[in-house]
Amino acid sequence: MLLSNLPALQVVIPLVSAPVCLLLRNPRHAWACALIISWLVLAMALLLLQQVYTLGTISYAIGAWATPWGIEYRIDMAGALMILIIATVGAVTMPYAWRNIQHELHRKHTGVYYTCYLLCLTGLLGIVVTGDAFNLFVFLEISSLSSYVLISLGPSRRALTAAYQYLVMGTIGATFILIGIGLLYMMTGTLNMQDISQRLPEVADTRTIRVAFAFVTVGVSIKLALFPLHIWLPNAYTYAPSVVSAFMAATATKVGVYVLLRFFFTLFGLQFSFNAMHVGEILMLLAVAAILIASLVAIFQDNVKRMLAYSSVAQIGYIILGISLATTAGVSAGMLHLFNHAMIKGALFMAMGCIFLRLGSVEIHNMHGLARQMPWTMAAFVAGGLSLIGVPLTAGFISKWYLVNAALTDGYWPLAVLILVSSLLALIYIWRVVEAAYFHLPGADMHKVREAPASMLIPTWLLIGVNLYVGLDAGLITNIAQQGAASLLGQALQ
Amino acid sequence: MTELLGHYNYWIVIILMMTGFYIVIARPNLVKKVIGLFIFQTSVFILFISMAKIEGGTAPIIEEGLSVYSNPLPHVLILTAIVVSLATTALGLALVVRIQEAYGTSNEDDIHVQDEED
Amino acid sequence: MMQPLLDVLSWICLLGGAIFLLIGAIGVLRFPDFYTRLHAVSVCDTLGAGLVLVGLIFQGGLSLVTVKLLLIFYFMIFTGPTAVHALAQAALQSKLKPLVDDHEPR
Amino acid sequence: MEHLIDIVLLGLLMITGFAIVRMKSLLAVAMLTSIYSLLSASLFVVLDAVDVALTEAAIGAGISTILMLATVALTRDEEKAPRHTPLLPLAVVTVTGAALIYGTLDMPHYGDPAAPVHQHAASAYLHDTPGEIGVPNVVTSVLASYRGYDTLGEVTVIFTAGAGVLALLGYRTRRRNIQGPGIRKLVVLRVIAKLFFPLILLFALYVLFHGDYGPGGGFQAGVIFATGFILYALAFGLGNAQRVIHHPLLRIMAAVGVLIYAAVGIEGILLGGKFLEYGVLADDPVTGQHLGIMLIELGVGITVAAVMLIIYYGFVSRQD
Structure with a gap:
């Protein structure tokens, strides 16, 4: 009975636990509640993935109302993979959060932090699972509103302005999406994504649908921080509490990419999106610009969190690059990189959290000689950094390899060169940190710095472990990504 | 001419939407930006409600003797969206209050100057 | 027999209410300072909206609508003056001087 | 015209x-x-x-x-x-x-009856609501039942806003009632507020339970309920209002409302139906729908009222 209701429970259980968390006055209880729920969500995500793997796409009618009238939950392979990413990152960051939150947040905020975190988790899961265009908007707002709060809780006052900037841009994006959904509804008379895609061909050649497409694309691009709409991201990730940066960098923008995939392939269809609207060319240009410019900017950052944030913009460029090819190989490479980058960035931001806990700063010039004091943390950073660069035997290499292959198959050899060049840029900015930490003489106060606590190190290494495992044996995850891409494009070709 | 009469409602609504949008992106005052967002969103609501209207229809509350009702679905969507807009406004204004306390100003340009000095 | 009479009565009330509302609006625009403008506003609240409501009651007849309209009327006659009173007090406390005629009476 | x-x-x-x-x-x-x-x-x-x-x-x-x-x-x-x-x-x-x-x-x-919006799902809502849900107000039936999940999301959004304002602005309970200058001293205002306070609460309940038949429902009722208390706080000072509804109670109310809503949904699963399926709540599906809609509107009302007051208290307690 519960198993057949898994799609609904996947979202409802974190939703219900959020108000419960608010009621728990003791921060430790709130943390325990959030921890248990996070791991439960991960268990459910694995079960769900297994169900989708064996049974194929799952459809669940909420309230038992038939599809165009009620709201449908629809999970295919791509969705199941996204849920797994969100659940993994959530489950891993929660044990890490306890020390980090104690250190970076005022005590009176800790209880509310866990509530907002659970709400954010709910929102992100809800976006992925839903098959209804308007329901997507509602859960998008749940995740956005809670992430504005999470970011604003950061230790410096600039967290407030970063959150405000994100709120303004995020709301503009959400309103654009709402306008797009409204125009789509106006022309098709339905909100169910499958239903819209069936009714769309009749009206696809109207100016209204074209405008709807444009608005949805721009709105989602703000949410996923596509260059040049990324300006909210560096500040938000720099000034948020470290665990929030890790969680958001690994999930929020990724879910944005997923929404874009849903709209392009499931809703509008490959034919309309790429052949009629030529969105592929535009996305490819923006992705190339994102990769080059953001990587270059990252090199000149002294604050490592900000550097990683710019690197995120570049990595989103890679993912979008894969999607812009609009082939099964390209999209599956994009999805593979989506998974890998979530793991890499999560681990790197968590390593920064460890450093901030002990050092009180994440500026490169304060990190001289840090590797001797915090060997495990810096080793995690190096392992993650290598993966970010795309060195063989790491996860980053696998996804870049598939990306290059996909580009070459379509005859875009300059893209392969671009990926190589940008990997060199990544090498430079990662090297700056490594150089400071390993090859500079330690500063005067450095001997006081101790290694980070195990409760923070183990989660960091868990994500690094996933990275290294994928680097050695990418069979399963590649298979899932390919199936996901095939299911997305398969729907689009129908 | 019918083209013009058929869409005048939407055109005015678009002007309203752009008024709000303009306030958000052009004005440096943080309170006014939130107000701009509010205007922008409210105008989008009017767009949705306009599309629900049927000529000669009545409110979608079923009664004896009536047969033409306006479309209830956009009304439901907008009820949700109004609540979302309130949530955004409340959070945005709460952030402005905190920014005012932390920076002593709620003008974007002044905040940038202070951030540069840090 | 009754219906035309009621219609005429309700139209008279509605039009009268509209005229008073117009007068109130002109007053708000034309009066020289805050306190005098408040006088103009109160015309809208009492006679203007009141007459419109009475006109609507004639249209509604003996039904639930009339009860609701009477309730609205009840709210209006309480809240209107209170709001004006609060406004005037607020203005006075923020040291807004009323405009007075300083000329000696001739 | x-x-x-x-x-x-x-x-x-x-x-x-x-x-x-x-x-x-x-x-x-x-x-x-x-x-x-x-x-x-x-x-x-x-x-x-x-x-x-x-x-x-x-x-x-x-x-x-x-x-x-x-x-x-x-x-x-x-x-x-x-x-x-x-x-x-x-x-x-x-x-x-x-x-x-x-x-x-x-x-x-604009207003064209042949537009696609009026053909597909909407006409079915208007046609089926009397038989399937049994309430005259189709907006309520779509809001609470057909698209009840959106409404759960909406309550969650409001709850998020409440939690966010709580995190950003916090709250300070006033032990003494600070008598600020300004309108709080006005006797007329106090008398009128005292007169209208119970009426506003009564009106909120009317809007809550009349939502099946006319315009209204949990959201509007919750906001009106909160407005009553805001009026009270304006006239008698924040301290007195907090003595009537204090902050821990508001937290509990905000959480309980969401939980009532979700519990109705989960009850549907436990009784062998889908999430948020009200039909299984009673022997007769239409009665079940009535019961479900009533309960979730109540949950919505409680959360909205509580969150509105949390937000109001948050902003006003920063005023000194």
């Missing part, structure tokens, strides 16, 4: 919108925003969206205005001129607006 009212209201909205752009005094802008919201509520009535009108009037013109005024009181009232000439924003707005107007050209005409 309807078209005339429509055009007049739209014209007034445009004038108000432009005035908001031009005005420098933020107090005036906040009041104009309230007027803008009230005008759009009137427009919603003309466009047959009575439920939306009630909500917009209560939320947009009511609570939002209070929050804006509270913020303006805490920040500086005057707006400074922007440092840059707004050429880029103007260009962005022009392009966006032009794109939208381009998009309208293929739209179905």
